[in-house]
Amino acid sequence: MISTIFVLLISYHSTVFAFSSSGLAYCSPSTQTIRSNSNNGQRIQSKSSFALNLSSETGSKDDGELASNPSRRQMLAQSAVAAFSSLVIPTTAVMADENNNDSSSYPYNTQVSFGASWSAVDGLNEMDLSNRNDKVVGFDMKSYKAMRDDPTRTPVFEKAIKERLFKTKNPESQVVLDLGTGPFALFAMMAADMGAGKVYAIEGNPEAAASARYTVKKAGYEDIITVIEGLSTQIQLPEKVDFCVAELIGSVGSEEGVYATVKDAARFLKEPTDSDNWIPTRIQTYGAPASYTLHNLFGPPEFDWTKLGGEPVRFRCSDNGLQLLSDPQVIEDVSFAVGAADRSKEEGTLTFSISADRITKNVQPLFEEFKQKSDAKSSQQYAETTSRSLSGIAMWPRLFLNDHLIIDSRNYPLGGHQKSHWQTVLPIMSGRPLGSLKGGETVEVKYKFELPSDVTKPPQYSIQGVLKYNS
Ligand SMILES: C[S@@+](CC[C@H](N)C(=O)[O-])C[C@H]1O[C@@H](n2cnc3c(N)ncnc32)[C@H](O)[C@@H]1O
Secondary structure, eight states: HHHHHHHHHHOOSSSEEEOOOOOOEEEEEEEEEEEEEEOOOOSBBBOOOOOOOOOOOOOOOOOOOOOOOHHHHHHHHHOSSSSOOOBBOTTOBBBOOOTTTTTTTTTTOOOEEEEEEEETTTTBOOOOOOOOOOOBOOOOHHHHHHHHTTTHHHHHHHHHHHHHTSSOOOGGGEEEEEETTTTHHHHHHHHTTTTEEEEEEEEESSHHHHHHHHHHHHTTTTTTEEESSSSSSOOOOSSBBBBEEEOOOSSSSSGGGHHHHHHHEEEEEEEOOOOOESSSOEEEEEEEEEEEEHHOOOOOOOOOOGGGGTTOEEEETOOTTTTSSSOOOEEEEEEETTTTTOOEEEEEEEEEOOHHHHHHHHHHHHHHHHHHHHOOHHHHHHHHHHHTTOEEEEEEEEEEESOOOOEEOOTTTTTOOOOOOSSEOOOOOOSOOOOOSSOOOOOOOOOOOOOSHHHHHHHHEEEEEEEEOOO
């Protein structure tokens, strides 16, 4: 059945294809277009995504037009002939005792290192800024619509804005800042609709700012909402605001520069140290070791994952092609009230224990994924192999809009799949998945996220880990 997959890939494109976290993407070098069957739930469209249609939750077949990144795609193309190669089993493995069912392959008492480093803008669109050296994550209209139409996000923001406005008896007394308003001036319009006296809407993306201005004019809110184009760090407001709404939260929470933006934006607020004056008031990024279907299916010499250079693969949070191997833990955690946001790095060590129960339970959803493109016998084999493999540390965000309104992009606390426009981010942390897991292994991870205070300098990420097989 492997051959079916080979044929599929080769026939889709003999010269260029890219993996997508969530669906078959085939791209043409001449049109620089990637078509993906991902749903419209993508926060940011990856420049180069990976692709094989193993996902059941597919949207329309041609709903994706992605920005191009020919060099990266060419690199992928050169290595993009499919192969199913064996998992990495450490050469130092002491082979098993006879009582163990998995005795032929389990690498007792060994340790394997893995890791990845990348920049926040790697693989993502960038804002079109006048200084070419400046780099800020950018969005296209499809991504803005996905955010706006996310039923797990936008109504919760609306509620939080309402609660904050009506904390005072007189919402008209309130001056509001919508920082990063986007093309629909979404939260600014909500605040105005709810009776805010004055709203400033800042937007760094020139096209989005123009569109926001048009939206405001059309709604007849020009006297209430003032749209200001530019990066917030370069802007002065004529007055201080009562509260700020700033949805600048990436799939790794910090990747859209929220630490730097919020740190600077404190100067806009009358009382920046009051956590009620920030929506959201706190964000977290959760992470857990994960298995990934395609990382198991394709490997060297034909396919070289190291050519991604650390650039993470991005999944819909509902995508069963990615399964968690341990309970999630917090990696980033920041409160916006001043002081907490004044942080230049997130750094620490986490220890995860691979769950035998999760390995067992992951087999069925992985089987369903493989089954879409493969026969039952092969699918079962792929699913069992994949369920016992580690590809990297998956990450996703959690937002506290106030002390009781919380948005989860994956189920809390176990990290189960759910719909969200945010993505689950998986840096592939070794050329081949680390396999032969049984449960009980330890994954020790050191993470270091550099979070510059200049919004035009993208955060830098590094995760280094050790997988310890036990006896
Ligand atoms: C995730 S989008 C949110 C758009 C809209 N608020 C919504 O929730 O649908 C973030 C927006 O903030 C803008 N942005 C990010 N950082 C900014 C900054 N420091 N100054 C101005 N705009 C910024 C981006 O261009 C983008 O339009």
